[in-house]
Amino acid sequence: MVFLRSEKDIEDFVKTLQIRSDVINAVRSFHVVLQQNLMQVATLRDGLRRLRCLEDLQLIIPRLKPSGWRSLLRHARFPYLDLLYTNAPHDIVSDFLWSHPRIAYMSLGKCISVRKLCALDGRQLPKLCDISGPARCVASLVKQNPVTRVAAYQLPSDGPLVITALVQSLSLTTVNLTVLELDVDTSDYNILQRISEAAPALTSLKLLEVQSVDAVIRVFLCILLFLTNASRAVACREGHGKMESLGDKLFVAFLS
Numbered sequence: 001m002v003f004l005r006s007e008k009d010i011e012d013f014v015k016t017l018q019i020r021s022d023v024i025n026a027v028r029s030f031h032v033v034l035q036q037n038l039m040q041v042a043t044l045r046d047g048l049r050r051l052r053c054l055e056d057l058q059l060i061i062p063r064l065k066p067s068g069w070r071s072l073l074r075h076a077r078f079p080y081l082d083l084l085y086t087n088a089p090h091d092i093v094s095d096f097l098w099s100h101p102r103i104a105y106m107s108l109g110k111c112i113s114v115r116k117l118c119a120l121d122g123r124q125l126p127k128l129c130d131i132s133g134p135a136r137c138v139a140s141l142v143k144q145n146p147v148t149r150v151a152a153y154q155l156p157s158d159g160p161l162v163i164t165a166l167v168q169s170l171s172l173t174t175v176n177l178t179v180l181e182l183d184v185d186t187s188d189y190n191i192l193q194r195i196s197e198a199a200p201a202l203t204s205l206k207l208l209e210v211q212s213v214d215a216v217i218r219v220f221l222c223i224l225l226f227l228t229n230a231s232r233a234v235a236c237r238e239g240h241g242k243m244e245s246l247g248d249k250l251f252v253a254f255l256s
Contacts, residue, residue: 001029007039014047029056041068045076054078058085060109066092082127090137091119101125106141108133110155129175134158135183139166142173151181154210167194176201183210 004010010032017024030051038044038061057078064072069092081100086093087109097103097120104127111118111134121140131141132151136158142150152166163184170177177199184191184207195205 001031002027003031003033005033005035007034007036007043010038010044010047011040014043014050017047017050024050025053027051028053030054031056031058033058033060034062037063038068041071045072048072048076052078053080055080056083056085057081060085060087062087064088070095089113089119094119094123097123097125102127104128105130106132107151108137110134111137132181135162135166139169142166142177143169145173146175147173148175148177149179150177152183153208154183154185163188163191164194167191167198170195170198178202179204181206181208183208185210 002013004013030048032044041064055078059072061069066089069088073088073092073096076096077099080102082102083105084093084096084100084103085105085107088096090108090111090113093108103125106125106128108120108131113119118134118137118140120137122144123141124144125141126145128141128145128147130149131138131145131147133153134155135152136155138150138152139162141147150166150170152163154162163182166182170180178201180195180199180202182195182205186209191207195202
């Protein structure tokens, strides 16, 4: 198992691969988790192309542009790979999966697609049993594959309908779902009933309450209304009925 956490780690490891062929065949689990930008994509690409026996691959690289991801993964081939954990854009993951149909465990980062459908929509992976990622993207994978374990979260731009669509897709999976971890909106009171109907074989369930963007906006507007009314009441008592309230200022700033 190899864990690399900096560009210096990557450079040192690739140098080792260049002089020791026994290391190339011994590495089964390869993890790159960076906190900063990757400046030398070519170095990591060279290392990846040498590792032909990988079974587990984790690539977490912040702020890497799509062109960098394409350069990194375009010609990568791992015949035995069954675990993929990455924050790569989903269209690049989709292309990568064409050459890696053995993937059984997959964890995805946020979806940056501006289209309504994720690039992974409709992707068939006959061995996929464990998936985690944004609810909108996970839903399309659950419908097409024998998934038994799901962990899905909401993105800030998602609404409660995204989770509703995911729960509906659970009933369409070809196997019995046994483990589910899900972000749910605080206003969704029937979620447990819908889950029990869609996935009756569940043995483990974890629900994390989140507030949708609409709910947060409603709370914020209620606070603004309270501040506006309170400020006006004080102004009237002090004989300054035309004084602009704090709530008014905040409301204008919010709308702008």
